[in-house]
Amino acid sequence: MVTLDAKIPEGPIAEKWDNHKFSVKLVNPANKRRFEVIVVGTGLAGASAAASLAELGYQVKVFTFHDSPRRAHSIAAQGGINAAKNYRNDGDSVYRLFYDTVKGGDYRSREANVHRLAQVSVDIIDQCAAQGVPFAREYGGLLANRSFGGAQVSRTFYARGQTGQQLLLGAYQALAGQIAAGKVTLYNQSDVLDVVVKDGEAKGIVVRDMLTGQVEAHSAHAVVLATGGYGNVYYLSTNAMASNVTAAWRAHRRGALFANPCYSQIHPTCIPASDEFQSKLTLMSESLRNDGRIWVPRDRDELRSPGQIPDEERYYYLEEKYPSFGNLVPRDVASRNSKTVVDEGRGVGPLKNGVYLDFAAAIARDGEQVVRERYGNLFDMYERITGENPYQVPMRIYPAIHYTMGGLWVDYNLMTTIPGLYALGECNFSDHGANRLGASALMQGLADGYFVLPYTIGDYLAPKLGEKPVPTDDPVFQQAIKEVDDRTRQWTSKTGGTHSVEYYHRELGKIVWEYCGMARNETGLEKALSEIPALREEFRKNVKVLGSPDGVNTTLEKVNRVDDFMEFAELKARDALHRNESCGGHFREESQTPEGEALRDDENFAYVGAWEWNGPDTPQTLHKEDLHFENVKLTQRSYK
Amino acid sequence: MSKMLNLKLKIWRQAGPNDAGSFLDVDAKEIPEDASFLEMLDIVNERLIADDIEPVAFGHDCREGICGSCGVMINGQAHGPEKATATCQLHMRKFNDGDKIVVEPWQAASFPILKDLMVDRRAFDRIVEAGGFISVPTGTAPDANEIPIPKEVADTAMDAAACIGCGACVAACPNSAAQLFTSAKLAHLNVLPQGQPERYRRTEAMVETMESFFGSCTNHGECHEACPKEIPLDFIAMMNRDYVKSKIKNRSLASQR
Numbered sequence: 001m002v003t004l005d006a007k008i009p010e011g012p013i014a015e016k017w018d019n020h021k022f023s024v025k026l027v028n029p030a031n032k033r034r035f036e037v038i039v040v041g042t043g044l045a046g047a048s049a050a051a052s053l054a055e056l057g058y059q060v061k062v063f064t065f066h067d068s069p070r071r072a073h074s075i076a077a078q079g080g081i082n083a084a085k086n087y088r089n090d091g092d093s094v095y096r097l098f099y100d101t102v103k104g105g106d107y108r109s110r111e112a113n114v115h116r117l118a119q120v121s122v123d124i125i126d127q128c129a130a131q132g133v134p135f136a137r138e139y140g141g142l143l144a145n146r147s148f149g150g151a152q153v154s155r156t157f158y159a160r161g162q163t164g165q166q167l168l169l170g171a172y173q174a175l176a177g178q179i180a181a182g183k184v185t186l187y188n189q190s191d192v193l194d195v196v197v198k199d200g201e202a203k204g205i206v207v208r209d210m211l212t213g214q215v216e217a218h219s220a221h222a223v224v225l226a227t228g229g230y231g232n233v234y235y236l237s238t239n240a241m242a243s244n245v246t247a248a249w250r251a252h253r254r255g256a257l258f259a260n261p262c263y264s265q266i267h268p269t270c271i272p273a274s275d276e277f278q279s280k281l282t283l284m285s286e287s288l289r290n291d292g293r294i295w296v297p298r299d300r301d302e303l304r305s306p307g308q309i310p311d312e313e314r315y316y317y318l319e320e321k322y323p324s325f326g327n328l329v330p331r332d333v334a335s336r337n338s339k340t341v342v343d344e345g346r347g348v349g350p351l352k353n354g355v356y357l358d359f360a361a362a363i364a365r366d367g368e369q370v371v372r373e374r375y376g377n378l379f380d381m382y383e384r385i386t387g388e389n390p391y392q393v394p395m396r397i398y399p400a401i402h403y404t405m406g407g408l409w410v411d412y413n414l415m416t417t418i419p420g421l422y423a424l425g426e427c428n429f430s431d432h433g434a435n436r437l438g439a440s441a442l443m444q445g446l447a448d449g450y451f452v453l454p455y456t457i458g459d460y461l462a463p464k465l466g467e468k469p470v471p472t473d474d475p476v477f478q479q480a481i482k483e484v485d486d487r488t489r490q491w492t493s494k495t496g497g498t499h500s501v502e503y504y505h506r507e508l509g510k511i512v513w514e515y516c517g518m519a520r521n522e523t524g525l526e527k528a529l530s531e532i533p534a535l536r537e538e539f540r541k542n543v544k545v546l547g548s549p550d551g552v553n554t555t556l557e558k559v560n561r562v563d564d565f566m567e568f569a570e571l572k573a574r575d576a577l578h579r580n581e582s583c584g585g586h587f588r589e590e591s592q593t594p595e596g597e598a599l600r601d602d603e604n605f606a607y608v609g610a611w612e613w614n615g616p617d618t619p620q621t622l623h624k625e626d627l628h629f630e631n632v633k634l635t636q637r638s639y640k
Numbered sequence: 641m642s643k644m645l646n647l648k649l650k651i652w653r654q655a656g657p658n659d660a661g662s663f664l665d666v667d668a669k670e671i672p673e674d675a676s677f678l679e680m681l682d683i684v685n686e687r688l689i690a691d692d693i694e695p696v697a698f699g700h701d702c703r704e705g706i707c708g709s710c711g712v713m714i715n716g717q718a719h720g721p722e723k724a725t726a727t728c729q730l731h732m733r734k735f736n737d738g739d740k741i742v743v744e745p746w747q748a749a750s751f752p753i754l755k756d757l758m759v760d761r762r763a764f765d766r767i768v769e770a771g772g773f774i775s776v777p778t779g780t781a782p783d784a785n786e787i788p789i790p791k792e793v794a795d796t797a798m799d800a801a802a803c804i805g806c807g808a809c810v811a812a813c814p815n816s817a818a819q820l821f822t823s824a825k826l827a828h829l830n831v832l833p834q835g836q837p838e839r840y841r842r843t844e845a846m847v848e849t850m851e852s853f854f855g856s857c858t859n860h861g862e863c864h865e866a867c868p869k870e871i872p873l874d875f876i877a878m879m880n881r882d883y884v885k886s887k888i889k890n891r892s893l894a895s896q897r
Binding site for chain 2: 048051052055066067068069070071073075076085087123125126127128129130131132134135136137138139140141142143159160162165166169172173174176177179180186188211240241242274275277278279280282283381384385386387450451454500502503544546547551552553554555
């Protein structure tokens, strides 16, 4: 029987982390080299954790499926990273960042974790600046800031529109230094396909070498997963093509509880899909909503080009419905309203699947040059993708899946329910509740890797001094290797498949988007729960995988991932069905205010829903971690 | 609906690093002009699978021009005809109906072909490991605003740091030289105050590691032309100057530095 003990330290909120750092067990500097740690993933969380652990003296093995650690998807984050530096003298503080993040998460995150995140945010900026991250600066040479949605202070640090790239390069370079020093061993093009558990503790992983197809095991004293989110369960998302849930899902199947899988964030300003062949969606920075006006034609059968439609025949739906916030309502509100107008048949573009984001007013007011200076690179990117010039015709945008707040359940130490197995960054659930604020993902990934795990992992390792890692010829490892090898080889050994992996992934995405996307209801979710297992069965029977398992086989890599998404999708729908309230990224149509806004149910749902694996084709068991709000006052959000 | 193109493709196929390769001729009909180049390859692959032919392997991930995973030679040009554009951001509307398109992997001795259009670019990581970092263990940093950096300097560092490590510079170079990549990494760190203590050690180590893998620069400038991030050639000049200095400054007698 699993019990969820979050291990939140005693004391007032502002002292919990300091108290905890003092009370955790330490491994003395000379003994750290006697411990081996496996880190899976080299995004912000994984690279920063691996580098920091190695600097402390631990022996680290780091695994990535990319050819270079620098290609992890953190690289694509655009906007910025929050920190409570209060450099702008505008009233920011650790407490305010904490408060904004809990509120922005619609009161479904753990207060103690979020406060710690806000505390270490200031250290992250120092660390990154010292590494040479070229943050934007003022003419006086000091760091520049900008403001972001959900905050009334200016606390976001940025490096042009490539903040994720620059922070990841900083972490990657720190990692490269440790690789060169021999403290970290890098395993690239290595696909982690299982977590090995012995006597209830994580002891290693099973890996497929993507160049040779060889399946092998690695053991260590602890295993750290930093493997990102599950957005690609929707097929179309802003995630990179290879982003997947596999390592987290395999950990779940080995006993780690999976928390809040129904929470996923939808970003309102992405370029709409243009056809069936569309492989992914591209995000346009949210900052565009500062100057762009969002509208659709009032007439469903409108055929004129946008410039010919007079103002009174345009429906500026956000400005009309939310006069005080207008086009700057939070992500979830903007997204849902776009869906509403498109579902009503007012969508624009050849497939009627977008809404206009119009800069004509800004260009008339400030001049094209000013708009070009602010958004030039985004306008260029838009034109490259769509072939349309947004200085002349309005952009077309539509919401897309962008980030996932749910993930492996972790305690305050970032340890999952499997002792010795940690989860960092987007692949855990802990800090963003039901909705993540802009510029907070980078903050969390680096907080976990640079400043949290290096302290908390010692508490688990210290009592194990003198223990050797389980050798990989142990039967538990050999069994796990065989299972992975058999599972992988089955795909290429069967004949008579009818459809490609891509086909099934797309079909799965359609179901999940339709019934577990921007708005959910009981009937739809029940439907998803019957359609997903049926699709999974058909997929396993009929998927066609060509080529050999011994060597590079990109389809084979993907089929394992889609297979895991097929199981994960069902859990996601089940979680969404059980959570009969609307909160953050989870909008249940049954739970809304008379005006059609999201309505939380704190009485019944102020908890983390963490699911326990019970075996294939058996529904998971729900465990609840009640959330206690001692510092933040729960209110219903209103943006009218 | 998109306008459709009918294309004649010649795609390089090679089973592994030591196998002989050859071109596969593909009659790519009905390719939507709104597809990206990689989506065009996706469509071709889906059709190959339907015909029981193994799909063409190519590197790709973010498809937003930032991860640096993709990159092929398109009619002999690294990343194809559009300037400042990685392969994933190149769209088929840049081509005409009836075009013949030759698709090949990067060709450089230090980038061995793994399969079809995928190459092994790990030599780039070795160059970074040689010194492409500032040694600042986690937790040791001073307050971020303690070191003011002139905006122009920060902007120059950012121009250099924009490199995505795709390898187009090497692929475009007649000598397969990696000067643009290496100099961009060096310039990013060497212009910043934080990068000064290790500047000359870094420069010597990275340049010499680069030379152990790649060819020599003879100032063709093709690298800059192919670069999807338009990294300027000036950084190569900066690297060369710093390298010469490093040979003096790195001498063991500290008083001569």
